[in-house]
Amino acid sequence: MPQDMPPTGGYQPVQYKRNLPVRGFRPYVYLVGVHMVMAYGYYKLFYGIREQNELGREKIWGRLHLVPMLQAEEDRDQVRRHYADKAREKELLGTDSKVYNSDRFVRPTFAYTPSKVSQ
Known part of the structure; x- marks a missing residue:
């Protein structure tokens, strides 16, 4: 029986690596892209916070003015109520009747409390 011999020129090399096509970009491109998106987000956040502070300042100044x-x-309403009370009295x-003990103006309060609790 003759022994089998390799073919002339030898066998082909054994393929042990996976031969997959490259999909997508290289990792540094994704890293740069993520950093660009984050930089834009921080830019918008920074100017958004600045805008909110300016709107708050404007609201405070508006209320102060x-x-x-x-x-x-409120003073006109108090005067109107005072004259209405005087007319009603x-x-x-x-x-000729005097209701109060002094002529000094006392700002009216709306919290009426009893002077003494009777038992």
Whole structure:
């Protein structure tokens, strides 16, 4: 029996590596892309926070400038109520009765509390 011999020129090399096609970009391209997206996000965040601070400052200044007008409205309402109370007292009690012990103006309060609890 003749012994089998390798073919002339030898056998082909054994393929032991996987021969897969490369998909996508190289890793550094993805790394640069992620950093660019994050930089843009931080840029928008930074300017968004700055815009929110500016809007808050504008709201505070607007409210500060409205306080005198609102105080004047409240004062006019207090005067109107005071004159209405005086007219109601004059109608009920007449002209010569004095309700209070002094002529000093006391700002009216709306929290009525009993002077003494009876038992």
